[in-house]
């Protein structure tokens with residue numbers, strides 16, 4: 086059972102790779118809900134927002150139920166995971182925010198942490214990869230480090246795969262991609278989004 090293994094790994098080692106989380110047809114349907122024009126991704130928050138291609142080169146759009154049934158289905162799937170994590174691990178997750186990301190050829194995301202200790206509301210990070218014909222040499226691997234900055238593993242961004250990790254515990258980076266690279270990045274939050 087994937088769900089039990091997931092809960093177990095996330096609570097013991099802090100991360101889990103869930104292959105075949107979404108099917109090709111689910112991913113295709115989600116992609117069909119995404120407009121062609123996305124926003125340059127930003128770093129920092131609120132009035133310190135600044136586009137910075139030297140740090141990250143992806144483009145994003147926040148996902149909302151209004152974008153279509155396939156998005157609703159994905160959000161519902163993540164909602165059931167949220168409830169499991171709260172029931173089985175008392176994680177106190179109150180909400181989920183998620184965006185679609187597209188890295189054009191050559192783009193990367195330098196090493197960072199999604200939530201510095203105690204500073205934000207992101208508790209658990211999820212990234213679902215949607216690259217149907219990704220092959221070795223295409224780049225765009227996710228590199229995950231421990232808190233001493235030792236490399237733990239590299240992950241190929243293959244279609245249907247989801248990586249989940251505790252947002253405060255794992256610095257990570259996206260290596261330069263040689264192909265368009267698409268994903269859904271999400272965060273379970275300790276507070277409700279207003």
Ligand code: OGA
Nearest residue numbers: 194199212227259268270
């Ligand atoms: C992020 C991120 C990793 C990936 O969006 O914060 O680190 O593999 N994404 O896309």
Ligand code: MN
Nearest residue numbers: 197198199257
């Ligand atoms: Mn990140």
